[in-house]
Amino acid sequence: MSTLKNRYLSLDVFRGIDVALMIIVNSPGNWETTFSPLLHAEWNGFTLTDLVFPTFLFVVGNSMSFSMKKYEEMGNSAFFKKVLKRFAIIFLLGFLMYWFPFFENGQLKPLAETRIFGVLQRIALCYLFASILLHYVKTKTAIIFSVVALVLYHIILIAFGDLTLTGNAALQLDTWLIGPNHMYHGEGIAFDPEGLLSTLPAIVNVVAGYLTGKFIQKNGQNFETVAKLMMVGFALVFAGLAWDLLLPINKKLWTSSFVLLTSGIDLCALAILVYVLDMKKAKSWTYFFEVFGKNTLFIYLLSELFVISLFAIKVDGGSLYGWIAQNVFVAATGGYMGSLLFALWVMFTCWVVGYFMDKKGIYVKV
Structure with a gap:
């Protein structure tokens, strides 16, 4: 637990909006009757x-633009x-979350079948x-790294596989590295959308968030800052849509075009929040979303658990999850609305819980 440090309000609200949306899309009452914008x-x-997920990485980078100042004053040993x-x-929490509830039919769930990579691990x-x-290089070098990483990832995807679910390079590396039993099976086969290879372009989302945070801190919250953020955001969106012609926008492969598109949207969204919250006051x-933004990791883990x-x-031959969704929400309002209302109930x-933690001044950090 720690006391929150002063940051611009738009960051906490942006992070809070993203966590709220993440919980909603992760917990529909019925995936078969879910509004299409709430599906991947x-x-x-x-x-x-x-x-949702690339925005989470973007705000991680944005938060790092504050914490890295302190890290720069440490020696290399303390930094590492x-x-x-x-x-x-964070990696261990993600792994334990997939292993939870640890026991099944009275026996310890086998580690040999537990997913290794995932959201928190990424x-x-x-x-x-x-x-x-970012500890060792300057802004220009970080931008060069980002460009090289996205181009290199594009080349790897094309050179070592195809762009299908069953033939892509990311799947091949994960299958060789960790084996099918440790991978996500929600696509009908062993394929992990948060696998190792596609982590390379995802790093760029964090770098984009960091550079955005540094720019806002350096230039202040004013019309010029907002205008520049919007212009860069639109440029990245355009570049992502243009790159889509060569390498399709694909979240599950985390393609380079996907990185540019999502980073551009996040830049524009944060610019709007800076204008509305930090400039116009x-x-x-905002308080509803601030609650999520102040205890992000804890509330995300709480929602998953x-x-x-x-x-x-187990209830009536199924799960309590399905029973509540079907007998309370779907029964009262129908399939699509009931599914959404169930997700809103979870959120x-x-x-x-986050509200009471905030009122008590409890902020869980790692």
């Missing part, structure tokens, strides 16, 4: 849901100790590599 694109393409500790904790890896990069509506627990509890339940 099946393969190539882009939906609102596809924006701090960064490696945070990496290890956040940990991107944080680690971006921290080391129109913040009467809550959902996993609801699935683990609001987690918010209530």
